[in-house]
Amino acid sequence: xxxxxxxxxAVTVDDAGRMRFEGLLCSALAEQYGTPAxxxxxxxxxxxxxxxxxxxxxxxxxxxxxxxxxxxxxxxAVCKVLHNAGAGAEVVSLGELHQALxxxxxxxxxxxxxxxxxxxxxxxxxxxxxxxxxxxxESELEAIERIAGRxxxxxxxxxxxxxxxxxxxxxxxxxxxxxTKFGFSAEALEDVARRAxxxxxxxxxxxxxxxxxQNCDPDKLLEAADVVFNLTRRFREGFGFPVDLxxxxxGMGIQNEDLMRVAFDFDALARGVEERLTxxxxxxxxxAIYFEPNRIxxxxxxxxxxxxxxxxxxxxxxxxxxxxxxxxxxRCMLYGAFHDLRNVDxxxxxxxxxxxxxxxxxESGDVLGANLPLPEPKVGxxxxxxxxxxxxxxxxxxxxxxxxxxxxxxxxxxTFVVRHRETLADVLGRFEIPAHLQGGYAxx
Ligand SMILES: Cc1ncc(COP(=O)(O)O)c(C=O)c1O
Numbered sequence: 023x024x025x026x027x028x029x030x031x032a033v034t035v036d037d038a039g040r041m042r043f044e045g046l047l048c049s050a051l052a053e054q055y056g057t058p059a060x061x062x063x064x065x066x067x068x069x070x071x072x073x074x075x076x077x078x079x080x081x082x083x084x085x086x087x088x089x090x091x092x093x094x095x096x097x098x099a100v101c102k103v104l105h106n107a108g109a110g111a112e113v114v115s116l117g118e119l120h121q122a123l124x125x126x127x128x129x130x131x132x133x134x135x136x137x138x139x140x141x142x143x144x145x146x147x148x149x150x151x152x153x154x155x156x157x158x159x160e161s162e163l164e165a166i167e168r169i170a171g172r173x174x175x176x177x178x179x180x181x182x183x184x185x186x187x188x189x190x191x192x193x194x195x196x197x198x199x200x201x202t203k204f205g206f207s208a209e210a211l212e213d214v215a216r217r218a219x220x221x222x223x224x225x226x227x228x229x230x231x232x233x234x235x236q237n238c239d240p241d242k243l244l245e246a247a248d249v250v251f252n253l254t255r256r257f258r259e260g261f262g263f264p265v266d267l268x269x270x271x272x273g274m275g276i277q278n279e280d281l282m283r284v285a286f287d288f289d290a291l292a293r294g295v296e297e298r299l300t301x302x303x304x305x306x307x308x309x310a311i312y313f314e315p316n317r318i319x320x321x322x323x324x325x326x327x328x329x330x331x332x333x334x335x336x337x338x339x340x341x342x343x344x345x346x347x348x349x350x351x352x353r354c355m356l357y358g359a360f361h362d363l364r365n366v367d368x369x370x371x372x373x374x375x376x377x378x379x380x381x382x383x384x385e386s387g388d389v390l391g392a393n394l395p396l397p398e399p400k401v402g403x404x405x406x407x408x409x410x411x412x413x414x415x416x417x418x419x420x421x422x423x424x425x426x427x428x429x430x431x432x433x434x435x436x437t438f439v440v441r442h443r444e445t446l447a448d449v450l451g452r453f454e455i456p457a458h459l460q461g462g463y464a465x466x
Contacts, residue, residue, distance in 0.1 A: 023376045023395045026362050027283040030322035032063040033408065041366040041406060043325055044432040048366035052404040055428050056443065057329040058350045060415050064103045064433035066323035067411075071107045074274075074288055074318065081292030084299055086311040089133050091272050092118040094316030094412040095324075099431050099440035101125055104319060110153075112272075112314040116143045123150060133269065133314065135182075135230070137204055145169050148177050154312075156230045156269070158182045158205060160214055163224065170223035180228035180269060181206055181214060185249035189234035189242040189273065198233030198246055205231065208253060215261045226263035228309065229253055232271025235317060238284050240291040243270055247295055251302045254309055269312035270295070276321050276409065281360045286318055317412040324411030326351055326427075327366070330403040331382070340377045342399045346407060347381030348388050349421040351414050355387045362408040363394055369406075371397035379405075383422050415441075420449050 029035075034042050041048045044063045051061055071088070078086055089112040090104040096118055101111065102125055110131030111122035122132050130153040134143075137158045144162075147155055148170050157163050157179050170177040184205035187198045197204045206214055218226055231246045250268050257263045274286040299308050328350075332343030353359040363379055365371070374395030381388035390407065418426045425444030430437050 023374065024360075024391065024393050025281075026364075026395065027277070027281065030066070030283070030409065031069065032066040032323055033325065033406075035369055039368060039370070041364060041369040043406075045435060046432060046437070048325070048327060048406050049404050051430070051437070052327045052329065052366070054437070055327075055430050055439070057327050057404065058346045058427040059327045059443075060097075060324055060410060060427060060429045061327060061437075062097070062100055062320070062324045062411060062429065062431045062440075064431055067100065067103050067320055068107050070319045070323060071104055071109060074313075074315065075108065077288035078292045078313070081289065081296050082299075082311065083296065084308045084311055086313065087131070089131070089312060089314045090319060091314045091316035092122070093416060095320045095414065095416050096121060097415060097429050097431075097440055098125060099429075099438070100320060100411075103431075103433075109319075116140075116146060119143070119147060119150070119152070129153060133312065135232075135314070137182075139165075141165055141169060145173075148173055148175050151175070154178050154180055154227060154267070154269075156180045156182050157214075160217065163214060163218055163221065167221040167223050176223050176225050178225050178227045179218075180230045180267070181211060181218075181226070183208070183211065183229050183231045183246075183250050183253060185231050185233065185246040187233045187242055187246045187249070189237040189239065189246075197235075198231060208249070211253065215257060215263070218263070219261050226257065226261075226265060228265055228267035228269060228312075229257065230269035230271065230312075232269075232314065233273060235273045236275040236277065237273045238275040238278050238286060240287050240294060243273070243291055244294040244298065246270065247298055251298055255302065258307075265309060267310040267312055269314065272313065272315035272317070274315055274318040276317060277360070283322070321409045321412035324409070324414065326407040326410035326414060328405050328407065330399055330401055330405065333399060333401060340375060340399065342377045342379045342396065343382060344379055344390065344405060345382060346390060346405075347383040347422070347424065348385070349383060349419050349424045350381075350427055351390075351407065351410060352417045352419075353413055354390050355385070356417070361390065361410070363391055363396075364406055364408070365397050365399070366404045366406050368397040371395070373397070375399075383424075423449050425449050 090109040114136040182205035328346035348355040428443035429441040
């Protein structure tokens with residue numbers, strides 16, 4: 023059977039052996055809000071942000087900024103908790119950019135990333151005067167020059183660098199190696215920098231890299247920092263660009279290769295960045311350092327509550343069917359990610375039995391765990407999938423025509439619905455049947 027990791031700080035077990043989230047009984051939360059339900063802890067999110075911020079602040083003498091990467095969890099209330107704590111926003115689409123502005127993030131504290139950006143997105147970003155657009159293709163540079171020129175603006179940009187560093191737990195989240203679609207190699211950057219030097223509506227403020235997600239090794243980020251700091255010098259000396267910032271991306275992990283919980287070593291990261299800055303730049307010439315984390319801030323601050331709906335014993339296995347499918351939570355299916363899952367009324371059973379916990383979708387890959395130790399399961403049991411806060415709801419879909427779940431925030435011991443459970447009207451509400459196809463069912 024799978025060995026299970028420890029619980030994150032927001033999850034506790036009371037004297038009666040029941041699971042609580044921020045002190046609230048998980049079974050009561052499931053009763054009140056139904057299942058599936060994402061539940062987020064505002065105090066845990068704030069604590070994660072402060073831990074990162076303080077560790078960086080203790081070591082870094084250069085200015086640094088943390089931009090919360092919306093892509094992993096763009097629930098507006100979650101974003102607001104982080105903005106109120108001091109984070110800017112890193113956004114990857116028109117929708118996310120619009121949301122950041124709606125939430126009151128000052129434009130200069132928004133970084134717009136993404137490998138492919140449309141003219142519509144660039145036009146919106148330039149009009150809004152956002153702090154940084156991270157360029158990922160030659161044609162994007164041309165589009166920005168054209169659009170900013172038409173608007174009579176100068177756009178602040180960075181170039182995304184592919185530093186040839188491999189990091190991340192799965193090939194789909196490793197984004198800094200030789201073959202990835204992201205960023206420019208050092209060689210390609212020479213040409214694009216020459217083109218940028220001829221642009222009148224572009225100001226090259228920085229270089230950016232993001233090497234992958236769920237990376238627990240600070241040295242990988244430092245390897246990438248070495249490459250980008252060298253290029254920063256080349257950009258300044260060779261092309262005369264100001265380059266006053268370097269964005270080292272996100273990707274800090276919470277789970278090691280043995281699937282155990284780990285605390286990312288921000289102290290080692292900050293110490294390493296500081297040493298490299300000292301070696302590479304005169305004190306007055308140090309760039310500011312940007313970070314764009316998602317997972318490390320929100321992953322362990324959430325549980326996803328579900329309910330056992332069906333049981334079956336066959337081929338020597340106990341199949342436990344729950345109402346969490348990959349339309350609700352796709353990471354186990356998409357990346358083979360491991361997520362701890364417990365029965366909330368008996369989270370640490372004395373006599374666990376191995377269970378294959380399966381979702382309701384018509385897909386053989388819709389399995390949350392093949393060999394999870396649960397107490398003897400019963401229909402109606404409430405389960406909690408842990409560390410659900412990053413890339414959970416954000417990747418939920420309507421697959422199999424299923425509405426997306428409710429999102430609930432716990433703060434100050436109180437609960438708030440921060441996004442309502444969808445209904446079938448949300449799933450089915452926007453279709454049309456052409457007039458000539460209406461009526462006339464042939465199978466009656
Ligand atoms: C460019 C960029 N920045 C930041 C992030 C956030 O990564 P993580 O959630 O691993 O911190 C991602 C995620 O893939 C990304 O692509």
